[in-house]
Amino acid sequence: MGTWIRTGRAAAASVLACAVLLVVQQAWFFGGWGGAEVSTFVTDASYVPLALVFTVLGARVALSKRQEPRTRRAWQVITVAFGCQLAAHCAWFVQNHVLHVTGYPLTADYCFLLFSPLMFAGLLMLPGQYRRRRDRQRLALDALIVGAGGFIAIWYLLLGPILHATGLTRWERLFTAALPIGDLLLVLAMSTALLRRHQPEAPAPVRLLAGAIALTVTADVSYSWIQLNGGFTGGSWVDLLWLAGCFLLVLAADQQYRRPRNAAPRRADRNVVFILPYAAGIAAYLLIAEQSSHLPLNPYGGMILGSAVLTLLVMARQMHALRDNREMAVTDGLTGLANRTLLTERLEQLARRPIRPGRHTAIMLIDLDRFKPINDTFGHEAGDAVLVAAAAALRSVVRSGDLAGRLGGDEFAVLVQDLPDRETAGVVAARLLEALRTPVIFGEHVLMVEASIGVVVRDDPHASGETLLMQADTALYAVKRAGRGRYEYYSTVMDTRAREAELRQAVANDELVVYFQPAVALATGEIRGVEALVRWNHPARGLLGPGEFIDLAEETGAVVPLGAWVLRAACREAAGWRAESPGAEALRLSVNLSPKQVAQADLVQTVEAILTETGFPADRLTLEITESVILQPDPLTIGRLEALRDLGIELAVDDFGTGYSALSYLRRLPVTILKIDRSFVTGIADDAEARSVCEAVVHLGEAFRMTVVAEGIETPDQAAALIDMGCGVGQGFYFYRPLPPPEATAVIRRQFSAVVGS
Structure with a gap:
């Protein structure tokens, strides 16, 4: 099996087989075929091949030289956790359908329990982006907020009832309490893995692992709740969540193996991940409010309501502060334009979009001519005045949906989208040249500047943002060699000349x-x-x-x-x-x-x-x-x-x-x-x-x-x-x-x- 699964086709076939198996099981469940006993048998049998595949695929990642060492070590631990899941599902099937063993806890329960701490350790070992001490502290706080919200929910739903349940031995009570505590560890690990933004976003394998854990924890909590309130029966809707979580583990292991060792960084849309701590806090207060609804308004109800409102206001204030920090991080301090960070992010976004007919994107690299003599003759204050005036000129031409930024020094960039044709980019460049020729008054001096512009119209769907910027720079270099004060479109001929010079x-x-x-x-x-x-x-x-x-x-x-x-x-x-x-x-x-x-x-x-x-x-x-x-x-x-x-x-x-x-x-x-x-x-x-x-x-x-x-x-x-x-x-x-x-x-x-x- 291990040798067979190493090939790409075999792995793809195994993933497809798991998807078919999941669909068949769900069709069997919703169709209600064969009665409760047959449905339980089919459901319990479905776990075994799914667990076998995600364990073998996980081992493939753990042994693969394609993965960087830290990723490989993390997946070695995750694969051991997968192995515990496989052992648990096999033991569960044998105990229930072959040996007909009863009792609690059984071998399968111990294997299920081992999955949580191992998975917790594996997720925390996954490599993340380098962080300063302050970033690590903020990450820890965010993860603890999510963990605290999860603890309140688990305490309310499970731990509290478990501690007061009757008919359980001390060992059974401790073991039963350990299961939701393990789920809480998984919630902490999941939130940490998502919030720390790997390279620099959470890649697809991590998001799939997080989805699998979310489904597994939801199913575990539901299972424990049903057990405490009447008894769980196999083949129920809870199994659908567990099986879906198993399939996501299959996809996560397969995607991790296919992921390049040095995948190109992509800008993440963190909106969903960003609200995790806030969602956890709101959910916790909703549970507190529901639990305390029978208490008198004075004083307990008012105190709880006031605490909830105060917390929400603090959250809103923090969101505004984070938005301000974000704007400061992506704004050039002198000109108020976008800085290199935001320009790079937006370029990568543009590079990932498909090219649509009649919707052209142009990148323009702008360099001010004769800027250095102004700086040397009249001083840096005069140079700053020219840069500020140039930024104002760019704003006067660029539309609201486009982006103008300063890359550094006297070099600017403009990203223009949704142009009807290539020639329109030249019209925009000509308007920019005209606007930048406006004289700058500095004290008693009138400073005259011009600009050179390199223009590239995106026509290669595979070109990265960095490549587009390099092509614009090649066109700008050609303009400067040809006499400055004008614009030029990028062409492959220019690229050859630039490479020849290099x-x-x-x-x-x-x-x-x-x-x-x-x-x-x-x-x-x-x-x-x-x-x-x-x-x-x-x-x-x-x-x-x-x-x-x-x-x-x-x-x-x-x-x-x-x-x-x-x-x-x-x-x-x-x-x-x-x-x-x-x-x-x-x-x-x-x-x-x-x-x-x-x-x-x-x-x-x-x-x-x-x-x-x-x-x-x-x-x-x-x-x-x-x-x-x-x-x-x-x-x-x-x-x-x-x-x-x-x-x-x-x-x-x-x-x-x-x-x-x-x-x-x-x-x-x-x-x-x-x-x-x-x-x-x-x-x-x-x-x-x-x-x-x-x-x-x-x-x-x-x-x-x-x-x-x-x-x-x-x-x-x-x-x-x-x-x-x-x-x-x-x-x-x-x-x-x-x-x-x-x-x-x-x-x-x-x-x-x-x-x-x-």
């Missing part, structure tokens, strides 16, 4: 790093050379492989300075190996040349200058070119490649066989190495056709008197097959992955120091 800046800022993948002699495993492979250590996105940026570099021409940087860095590193390990003189270094580099008129001079600068010998360097270079080489290209060969540099055709190679040009070009693409190597160990094709390529290289190097070797069988074909050199994950410079240095030292020592 990539060129990465070269200038030394954000690139060269990894090295060794190529080995297939027969012995000895390292014969290393291939230099570039990576981008992006400050925001982490380490990026070449697939993330090389195509962009080729498209924009940024590959030329990037390629020169890679060649220089690789030669410098390899020259260091030669100096530190005397046995490494024979090591070859391979570096890729892009088609745009080969087309550069100064290619030979650039390579020669780098070799001179780094001290790496030309006869140990291999430059790899792609098939697109050899397909139709012009005389100038052939001349440059021959000049590189005359320096002593070897030339290799990389990824041979992936394009449309012209064999005649292999004879004309000064190429001495043929690198077989990984697509030919995959499958050669067990596919006769793939093996034949690969062997043909190897023999082709031999026919042209070239050294053949196989790429992408991942298994020993592939290596053995290549040896049988006559291929002597290869590289791939089976031997080495691309290594960062420190690891590559260690590998080189280890091999060539051993060679020298021997």
